[in-house]
Amino acid sequence: MSRIGTQPVNIPEGVEVNISENNLVTVKGKMGELQQQVHPEITVKQQENQIILERPTSYKSHKALHGLYRSLINSMVIGVSEGFRLDLELVGVGYRAVVENNVMDLTLGFSHHIYFQLPDIIQAEAVTERGKNPVVTLTSPDKQLLGQVAAKIRELRRPEPYKGKGVKFKGEVIRRKAGKSAAST
Numbered sequence: 263m264s265r266i267g268t269q270p271v272n273i274p275e276g277v278e279v280n281i282s283e284n285n286l287v288t289v290k291g292k293m294g295e296l297q298q299q300v301h302p303e304i305t306v307k308q309q310e311n312q313i314i315l316e317r318p319t320s321y322k323s324h325k326a327l328h329g330l331y332r333s334l335i336n337s338m339v340i341g342v343s344e345g346f347r348l349d350l351e352l353v354g355v356g357y358r359a360v361v362e363n364n365v366m367d368l369t370l371g372f373s374h375h376i377y378f379q380l381p382d383i384i385q386a387e388a389v390t391e392r393g394k395n396p397v398v399t400l401t402s403p404d405k406q407l408l409g410q411v412a413a414k415i416r417e418l419r420r421p422e423p424y425k426g427k428g429v430k431f432k433g434e435v436i437r438r439k440a441g442k443s444a445a446s447t
Contacts (some may be wrong), residue, residue, distance in 0.1 A: 265327070265329075266316065266329040266332055267328030267329040267332045268328075269332065269333075270309075270312040270314050271272050271312060271313040271314075271315075271332065271335050271336045271339055272311060272312055272339075272432075273311045273312065273313065273339060273437055274290055274339070274343050275388075276291055276343065276404075277289060277291040277339055277343050278290045278291070279308055279313060279339075281306050281307075281308055281313075281396060284297050284299075284302075284312075285299065285300040285301070285302055285304070285306060285340070286298075286300070287299075287300055287306060287313075287335055289335075289338045290298055290337075290342060291338055291341075291342030291343045292343065293341060293342045293344070293345045293402075294299055294341075294342055294383060294403045295342065295404040295406060296338045296342060296403060297333050298331070298335060298338060300311055300315075300331050301331065301334075303324060303329050303330060304316070304317055305317075305318075305328050306331075306335075307429060308435065310433075312365070313335055315328060315331055315332050315335070316328075318397050321338065321437070325391075326329075326431075327391050330340070333393065334406075337399070337405040337406075338403075341402070341403035341404055341405055342403050342415070345401055345403050346387070346401065346403070346404075346405045346408050346414045347399060347400070347401045347404055348399075348400045348401075348408055348431065349398070349399050349400075349408070349431070349432035349433075349434065350397070350398045350399075350400070350412060350415060350416065350429055350430070350431060351395050351396070351397055351398075351429070351432050351434075352395055352396045352397075352398070352429055353373055353395050353421065353426055353427050353428060353429075353430060354370070354419075354427040354428065355371075356369060356371065357369060357370055357371060357395070357396060357419075357429075358390065358396055359388040359390075359396050359398045359401075360388055361380075361386045361387060361388050361398075362445070363379070364379065364380045364381075364382065364384075364385075364386070365379055365380070366378040366379075366380060366386055366388070366398070366432065368418065370418060370419040370429065371419065371427070376418055378414075378415060378418070380400075380407050380411065381407060381409060381411065381414055383393070383403065383404055383410060383412055384400055384401070384402040384404075384407065385400070385401050385402065386398060386399065386400050386401075387399045387401075397432065400412055412431070415429060416428075416429045416430065416431070421434075421436045423436065423437060423439040424438070424439055424441055425436055426438060432447075
């Protein structure tokens with residue numbers, strides 16, 4: 263049995279869930295509104311303050327869909343009620359980030375600035391403290407989109423293994439390599 267899929271999704275106060283006939287789940291809350299189209303073979307029901315998903319058989323593909331859609335709906339409920347947050351750290355001399363009107367201006371050691379347009383559903387804040395690496399905080403109710411945008415920003419300058427310079431997630435440990443050792447004569 264799918265262990266994740268069998269667990270009900272609890273709906274907190276202030277969150278409104280609407281399930282249409284064609285399995286389109288819409289979740290509204292204080293952080294925004296999200297939608298997810300559920301596979302037609304998975305049945306979605308709302309009972310009081312819980313969402314329950316059911317599958318027709320115990321085939322491997324149905325088990326996989328069961329757990330997948332339960333996790334996606336749970337992330338939507340958490341996102342519209344609390345929201346998600348990711349911190350990116352810019353490690354390197356002269357690395358900076360400025361956010362204005364949902365456009366991120368990044369200085370990442372290239373000869374030019376990089377301008378990154380953020381989706382409307384994502385808010386960003388750049389904090390630079392003296393003696394510390396700049397930190398960009400991304401917040402959004404959509405967990406999938408937040409992770410995708412953070413990965414794209416990280417790809418602009420991936421952390422390199424010798425000095426650890428680049429854009430990394432806060433708390434991420436970079437596997438370091440030893441540099442070229444001095445030649446012994």
